[in-house]
Amino acid sequence: MLIQMKMPSKVKRYCPHCKKYQTFDVSIGKKRKASELKWGQRRFRRVTRGYRGFPRPKPEGREKPTKRIYLKYRCTVCKHVVQPPAFRSKKFELVEVR
Numbered sequence: 001m002l003i004q005m006k007m008p009s010k011v012k013r014y015c016p017h018c019k020k021y022q023t024f025d026v027s028i029g030k031k032r033k034a035s036e037l038k039w040g041q042r043r044f045r046r047v048t049r050g051y052r053g054f055p056r057p058k059p060e061g062r063e064k065p066t067k068r069i070y071l072k073y074r075c076t077v078c079k080h081v082v083q084p085p086a087f088r089s090k091k092f093e094l095v096e097v098r
Contacts, residue, residue: 005069005089008097013073017080026094029072029083066090 007026015022034041047055066088073082 004091006093006095007071009094010076010097011073013082015075015078015080016082017078018075022078023076024073024082025076027072027074028092028094029070031068031070031086032083 009026011024011026012021013024014020015024036042036045044055067090068086069089069092070083070086073084074080075082
């Protein structure tokens with residue numbers, strides 16, 4: 001698990017659109033909208049349908065010590081955006097590379 005992290009604002013990685021390695025601009029994004037067609041969401045909708053209550057207890061008490069970081073990578077050549085799965089970190093900072 002990553003606790004504190006500094007990441008460059010420009011990285012080289014594979015662009016699936018260009019089909020080769022390019023420079024990407026890194027920015028902090030937001031959580032994607034969850035798909036209504038995923039199995040967990042379909043099950044949740046089925047369980048909460050009608051007069052039934054919430055299928056699991058609501059979380060009470062403390063907050064989690066880490067937050068999820070959602071990164072967006074934008075290709076500088078074709079402007080294609082890639083947003084990989086999130087990771088957790090207490091502190092996250094984008095730094096300029098010289």
